[in-house]
Structures are given as structure tokens and as C-alpha cells.
Amino acid sequence: MISEHLLVKAPSHSYPIIIGYQMDMAQQIIPYITGHQVLIVSNETVAPLYLDNLKAGLASKFAVFECILPDGEIYKTQESITKIYDVLMNNHCGRDITLVALGGGVIGDMTGFAAASFMRGVNFIQIPTTLLAQVDSSVGGKTGINHPKGKNMIGAFWQPRMVLADMATLTTLPKRELSAGMAEVIKYALIMDESFLTWLEKNMSALMTLDFELIAEAVKRCCQYKAQVVAEDEREAGRRALLNFGHTFGHVIETHEGYGSWLHGEAVAAGMMQAAQLSQRLGWLGIEDVQRIQSLLLAAKLPIVPPPIDPQVALDLMGHDKKVKKGQINLILLKALGDACVTDDFSPTLLESVLAPPLPSDILE
Amino acid sequence: MISEHLLVKAPSHSYPIIIGYQMDMAQQIIPYITGHQVLIVSNETVAPLYLDNLKAGLASKFAVFECILPDGEIYKTQESITKIYDVLMNNHCGRDITLVALGGGVIGDMTGFAAASFMRGVNFIQIPTTLLAQVDSSVGGKTGINHPKGKNMIGAFWQPRMVLADMATLTTLPKRELSAGMAEVIKYALIMDESFLTWLEKNMSALMTLDFELIAEAVKRCCQYKAQVVAEDEREAGRRALLNFGHTFGHVIETHEGYGSWLHGEAVAAGMMQAAQLSQRLGWLGIEDVQRIQSLLLAAKLPIVPPPIDPQVALDLMGHDKKVKKGQINLILLKALGDACVTDDFSPTLLESVLAPPLPSDILE
Numbered sequence: 001m002i003s004e005h006l007l008v009k010a011p012s013h014s015y016p017i018i019i020g021y022q023m024d025m026a027q028q029i030i031p032y033i034t035g036h037q038v039l040i041v042s043n044e045t046v047a048p049l050y051l052d053n054l055k056a057g058l059a060s061k062f063a064v065f066e067c068i069l070p071d072g073e074i075y076k077t078q079e080s081i082t083k084i085y086d087v088l089m090n091n092h093c094g095r096d097i098t099l100v101a102l103g104g105g106v107i108g109d110m111t112g113f114a115a116a117s118f119m120r121g122v123n124f125i126q127i128p129t130t131l132l133a134q135v136d137s138s139v140g141g142k143t144g145i146n147h148p149k150g151k152n153m154i155g156a157f158w159q160p161r162m163v164l165a166d167m168a169t170l171t172t173l174p175k176r177e178l179s180a181g182m183a184e185v186i187k188y189a190l191i192m193d194e195s196f197l198t199w200l201e202k203n204m205s206a207l208m209t210l211d212f213e214l215i216a217e218a219v220k221r222c223c224q225y226k227a228q229v230v231a232e233d234e235r236e237a238g239r240r241a242l243l244n245f246g247h248t249f250g251h252v253i254e255t256h257e258g259y260g261s262w263l264h265g266e267a268v269a270a271g272m273m274q275a276a277q278l279s280q281r282l283g284w285l286g287i288e289d290v291q292r293i294q295s296l297l298l299a300a301k302l303p304i305v306p307p308p309i310d311p312q313v314a315l316d317l318m319g320h321d322k323k324v325k326k327g328q329i330n331l332i333l334l335k336a337l338g339d340a341c342v343t344d345d346f347s348p349t350l351l352e353s354v355l356a357p358p359l360p361s362d363i364l365e
Numbered sequence: 366m367i368s369e370h371l372l373v374k375a376p377s378h379s380y381p382i383i384i385g386y387q388m389d390m391a392q393q394i395i396p397y398i399t400g401h402q403v404l405i406v407s408n409e410t411v412a413p414l415y416l417d418n419l420k421a422g423l424a425s426k427f428a429v430f431e432c433i434l435p436d437g438e439i440y441k442t443q444e445s446i447t448k449i450y451d452v453l454m455n456n457h458c459g460r461d462i463t464l465v466a467l468g469g470g471v472i473g474d475m476t477g478f479a480a481a482s483f484m485r486g487v488n489f490i491q492i493p494t495t496l497l498a499q500v501d502s503s504v505g506g507k508t509g510i511n512h513p514k515g516k517n518m519i520g521a522f523w524q525p526r527m528v529l530a531d532m533a534t535l536t537t538l539p540k541r542e543l544s545a546g547m548a549e550v551i552k553y554a555l556i557m558d559e560s561f562l563t564w565l566e567k568n569m570s571a572l573m574t575l576d577f578e579l580i581a582e583a584v585k586r587c588c589q590y591k592a593q594v595v596a597e598d599e600r601e602a603g604r605r606a607l608l609n610f611g612h613t614f615g616h617v618i619e620t621h622e623g624y625g626s627w628l629h630g631e632a633v634a635a636g637m638m639q640a641a642q643l644s645q646r647l648g649w650l651g652i653e654d655v656q657r658i659q660s661l662l663l664a665a666k667l668p669i670v671p672p673p674i675d676p677q678v679a680l681d682l683m684g685h686d687k688k689v690k691k692g693q694i695n696l697i698l699l700k701a702l703g704d705a706c707v708t709d710d711f712s713p714t715l716l717e718s719v720l721a722p723p724l725p726s727d728i729l730e
Contacts, residue, residue: 078443078447082443085512085518085519089512089513089514089515089518090514092684113482116521117478117482117509117519117520117521118518118519119518119520120507120508120509120520120521120522120600121521121522121600142485143485144482144485147450147454148454149454149455150454153450153454153483153484154450154482154483155482155484155485156481156482156485156486156521157485157486235485235486319457
């Protein structure tokens with residue numbers, strides 16, 4: 001497979017996403033390293049797989065430091081960021097340091113925020129090793145950590161200098177994580193392109209068995225959608241908000257269950273079902289549309305029903321979400337398959353009906 | 366006194382600095398508050414003086430929250446930022462919150478960084494109540510906190526929506542803080558404008574007894590210099606670095622002595638003397654130039670000699686400074702009075718000679 005280059009046009013600078021299979025990571029990222037020092041941030045799961053090779057490929061040209069964090073969303077905290085700062089300070093790293101995120105979305109988000117805030121901003125490179133990070137979190141410059149009371153509440157917009165997505169890293173990805181990433185892939189189809197939805201319906205079983213040509217195609221399409229949206233709206237004043245489809249509902253699940261018990265993509269999957277149901281109760285989607293979404297999520301081995309959460313508790317948790325403006329909850333809903341909008345045009349009662357734990361009869365057959 | 370409006374043209378947006386005397390703070394800032402919620406961040410020294418009035422003036426239009434931190438540079442920490450986040454989260458503040466910094470440079474820097482990082486960036490307003498904050502730290506968008514191993518190592522560039530500088534707040538400012546602020550005023554003259562240096566020499570005794578017309582004039586000139594530099598170079602790629610004159614040496618003093626024992630401005634004053642001495646040893650300044658600087662600092666009741674620090678320790682501490690590029694220390698030195706430059710064009714021996722504790726004979730009479 002030849003690697004493909006996409007360009008993201010962000011306000012601060014343009015940068016490439018390189019998508020390929022079994023690439024030499026060090027060789028690929030070297031042109032984007034500024035200065036003479038590199039700090040690789042990774043976690044205890046990913047580091048044993050790729051860190052030695054990457055370090056060996058960089059060692060002749062750069063002073064290479066590492067910061068290996070524990071694996072998991074529950075470590076997406078201020079404490080982890082402080083560990084990164086400490087490595088940077090203990091090694092006298094200067095403003096010309098390049099931070100490299102080697103891992104999934106959690107590592108990417110934290111490394112990006114450390115890069116945004118160390119000395120008020122230094123260079124960084126994303127090497128996403130999960131499907132979720134490759135199609136979503138590594139592109140677009142959203143970085144951050146969780147607050148005990150809310151997900152991604154602390155952070156910055158800080159664009160990487162390049163993104164390197166190697167499909168071969170998915171070989172070692174647990175199946176559950178593959179499914180979680182597929183939730184974001186499905187999200188792009190639902191909000192932006194019904195023809196991609198049809199493509200996914202046709203290819204989901206091949207995708208789930210890691211047909212790399214198809215996976216690369218899916219990753220490329222998702223990155224194209226995202227690059228397009230980010231170029232138009234980096235700071236989420238308008239269209240970028242659509243990328244949060246399913247996320248307000250999903251954040252409730254993640255926060256309520258404790259970070260890490262539900263994977264982000266799993267929560268988004270169940271959240272997309274809730275958003276689809278609300279869209280249907282507003283008369284925007286047909287029951288058969290909701291059924292297509294459900295079938296595709298099930299084909300990707302994703303949950304379609306949230307855990308039982310008291311609707312009032314869920315509403316309170318939504319109050320912490322960034323999509324709240326002037327006390328009114330804004331949600332991303334579907335006008336049709338492939339067409340999303342931001343709206344507060346629904347009654348509290350209708351929202352509560354979607355938040356109520358589903359009856360067995362609510363699950364579509 | 367009529368208030369004066371200056372405009373800062375930053376890349377993200379332009380914003381006013383309003384300079385006046387005994388203004389109604391609430392009325393002045395209301396046009397710049399977005400949304401319906403306001404969080405005022407202040408400290409235990411400043412809050413008793415102005416907080417009640419400010420809150421009363423805002424209460425009819427906004428939900429007003431407060432976060433009162435302990436006073437001092439030693440509290441410019443991650444822990445303080447976490448306290449601000451906690452107040453924001455506990456009160457369900459949304460992305461439309463406006464943060465108001467009511468205090469000196471420490472409060473302004475921390476509030477700014479909290480605003481930059483809460484929900485990846487929210488609105489904020491600066492009400493600087495010290496001379497140092499009015500002429501320097503409140504303008505230009507540098508925000509941040511200290512790391513145990515280095516000053517201002519963590520932060521962001523994040524511009525306020527407006528800056529309100531009321532000269533009346535200087536009435537309650539301790540004399541030592543007034544002097545510390547005057548160090549930054551003198552800095553502008555030394556790096557940018559010899560005629561301002563002459564003006565300061567003429568008016569320093571009146572300034573030190575708080576002639577408000579003169580103080581307002583000095584603040585206005587400093588803000589104009591800063592606005593000009595920030596408009597050209599927000600992120601300190603070039604000319605903005607000149608504003609750090611005396612700061613690399615000063616940071617060594619602050620870090621070595623522990624934050625808070627030397628005030629920032631005091632450390633900058635002694636640091637400017639060291640930078641001036643190095644400039645003189647390079648043949649750029651005459652001995653009479655150094656003498657003028659020393660006399661003006663003494664007239665502003667500022668220290669002109671750093672505490673005794675081993676030169677090797679000082680060099681090591683400089684290694685943590687943001688001005689280090691590729692391992693080489695860059696310093697801001699004076700080509701002439703009113704004309705600064707960034708340079709690494711000096712021998713290590715010469716730098717060490719300036720770092721060595723001065724002999725009594727080094728102090729100019």
C-alpha cells in the first residue's frame with residue numbers, strides 16, 4: 001500500500017495526515033521535528049509495541065526522552081499532565097522541543113495539551129495507534145484532560161505539526177477498541193454523508209476483520225470530513241459542533257459510569273442511538289432510519305442501549321457539558337441520515353423520554 | 366481625569382485598555398461581558414478593597430461567582446488553577462462564562478490561564494490593581510503559572526476582551542509593590558525610548574508620591590509600547606522578546622530565592638543592572654549609561670544588586686529559561702539606551718563575570 005497524504009488547513013498552519021501500512025515511523029516524522037530534542041509520550045500498553053523502534057530511529061539525530069503513563073481514560077488527568085511537565089523540566093527541555101504522542105486518544109489529547117501549555121506552546125506530532133484516534137481525536141487540534149466533574153473540561157485548541165496513521169497498529173488493537181473506533185466512523189456517515197453510510201453497511205464485516213485497504217479508505221474518508229470541518233471552523237463556533245453528534249448523551253454515560261468502564265466510542269454509540277430516537281420523535285427520522293443506525297452499530301459490535309441512569313441525574317450531568325449555552329441544552333440531532341444540525345428545538349419532556357431507561361419494547365427488532 | 370482608551374490589535378481580536386481614575390468598575394466592564402455568568406478571581410488582599418462594589422454593580426444583570434485565592438507569587442501554582450476550575454464546575458458554568466481578574470500580575474496570569482484552558486477557552490477581562498500589572502502583565506495575552514523548577518513554564522497566549530486600569534487602586538498599593546511596578550516602567554524606557562527615560566528621570570520623585578496625572582501618563586506610554594510590540598509579534602517570535610529585558614537574570618533570582626521573597630519587579634531591576642553591565646562589558650553601553658540606569662532604579666527605591674548566587678547555579682537555572690534555544694542562552698542586551706536586541710554574541714566567561722557576586726567596588730558611586 002502506498003501511503004496517502006491529506007492536508008488539514010488550520011488557521012495557525014496547514015499540516016499533513018499520512019495514512020499508510022507498516023511505515024517506518026521515525027523516518028516519516030523526522031521532517032516535522034523542529035529543534036534537537038524530542039519527548040515521546042506513550043502508555044504502558046502501546047510503548048512496549050513501538051517505542052524501542054521509534055527511539056532507535058530518532059536517536060542518531062535527536063536527544064530523545066520518554067514519558068510512559070498508565071493506560072486508560074481514568075488517567076486523563078492533571079496528574080498525568082504534571083508528569084509530562086516534570087520530564088520536560090527535569091531534562092531542561094527548551095521551547096524548541098517536539099512532543100510526540102504515541103498512543104490512542106487519551107495519550108493524544110494529553111500530549112497535545114501539554115504541548116499547548118508548556119512554555120505557552122511547543123511543537124507536537126500525533127502517531128495515533130487506535131482507530132478512534134486515527135479517525136477523530138488526532139485530527140483537528142482539540143486537546144485536553146478531564147475534570148472530576150466533566151469530560152474534556154480543561155484543554156486548548158492546539159494543532160499538531162503532522163499526524164501519522166499506520167493501519168498496521170490496528171493489528172494489536174483489542175476488538176473492543178476497534179468497535180469503539182468504528183462508532184466515530186459511523187458518526188461521520190450519519191452527520192455528513194449518506195452514501196458513506198451505505199458503503200459502511202456494505203463493508204462493515206470486512207472492516208471488522210481488518211481488511212487494511214478498506215480500513216485505510218474509511219480512515220481517509222473520515223479524516224477528509226474532519227479536515228473539511230476544521231478548516232471551516234476550528235474553534236467550534238458553528239459547523240464543527242456537528243462532530244459532537246452522540247457525544248452529549250455519551251458524556252453522560254461516561255461521567256455517570258466513571259471514566260473507563262464504558263469506552264468513549266461505546267458511550268458515543270449508545271448516545272447516537274438516543275440522539276437518533278429524539279430525532280425520530282421530532283418527526284425528522286423515520287423508524288426505518290433508526291433501524292439502519294441500530295443495525296450498523298450492532299454489526300460493529302457496539303452497544304445500542306445506555307446503562308440505566310435516572311433522567312434527572314442525566315439532565316444534571318448534561319448541565320456540565322460544553323454544549324450548554326445560557327442554561328439551555330443544545331443537542332446535535334439528525335434532520336435526515338447524513339444531515340445533522342444543532343438545535344434546542346425540543347421539549348424537556350421529549351428529551352426526558354429519551355433519557356428514561358428503555359423498556360424492552362423500545363429495542364427495535 | 367477623563368479616562369483614556371488605547372486599542373491593542375492582537376491576532377485573535379482587538380481590545381481596549383481603559384486608563385482612568387476612580388472609575389465605576391462594573392459599569393466599565395459590563396459592555397465586554399458575554400453570556401450571563403461572571404466569575405471574579407481575586408486574592409485575600411485585593412478582594413476586601415473592591416470586590417463588594419464590583420459584585421454589587423454586576424449582580425442585577427449577571428450570576429456572579431467568586432474565587433478568592435491567597436496572595437503571593439508562591440500561590441501561582443497548578444493548585445490555584447484547580448481551585449478556579451472547581452468553582453467553575455461546581456456552579457455549572459458554561460462556555461459563555463466571563464472570567465474577571467481583579468488583582469495584580471499573579472491573579473491576572475492565573476485567571477488568564479484558567480480562561481484559556483477552561484472548555485478550551487472562554488472570555489476574560491483584566492482589572493489590574495498593581496502598577497506592574499497595569500503597565501505590563503495585564504496587556505498582551507501572556508498567561509500562566511510557575512512550575513516548581515521554573516517561572517511561567519506552564520501557560521498560554523490568551524488575550525483579554527478588555528483591560529481596566531484605575532489609577533486609584535494604586536493608593537492602597539504597598540510602596541514596595543509600587544517600586545516593583547516602576548521597574549517595568551523603566552524597562553520600557555531602556556529598551557524602546559530614550560526620551561521616555563529622560564521623562565522618567567525628571568518625574569520619578571513625583572511618580573513615587575503618586576501624582577495621578579503623571580502615573581496615568583506613564584501607564585499610557587507603557588501600554589502603547591506594549592500594544593505596538595504585541596500587534597507585531599504576539600507569540601514572541603521576534604521583537605516581543607525584547608520585553609524580557611532583565612527577566613532572564615531576574616528569573617534566576619526569583620527561582621533561587623524562592624518565589625515571593627524577591628518581588629518580580631525587584632528581581633527584574635537587579636536583572637536589568639546585570640544585563641546593562643554585560644552590555645557595557647561588550648562595549649555597547651558607556652559607564653555613564655549604566656550609571657543613569659542605576660540612579661533611576663535607586664530613585665524608584667529598587668535593588669540594583671542581586672543576592673549572592675553561585676554563577677554555576679545561576680547558569681543552570683538559566684538553562685530552564687524559555688529564552689534558551691538549541692542549548693545556547695540568548696539574552697536581551699542594550700545596544701544603546703532605548704535600543705535593545707536579542708543576542709548570544711558574548712563569551713561564557715563574560716556572562717559568568719556578570720553573574721559572580723559583585724565586589725563592593727562594582728557598585729557605582
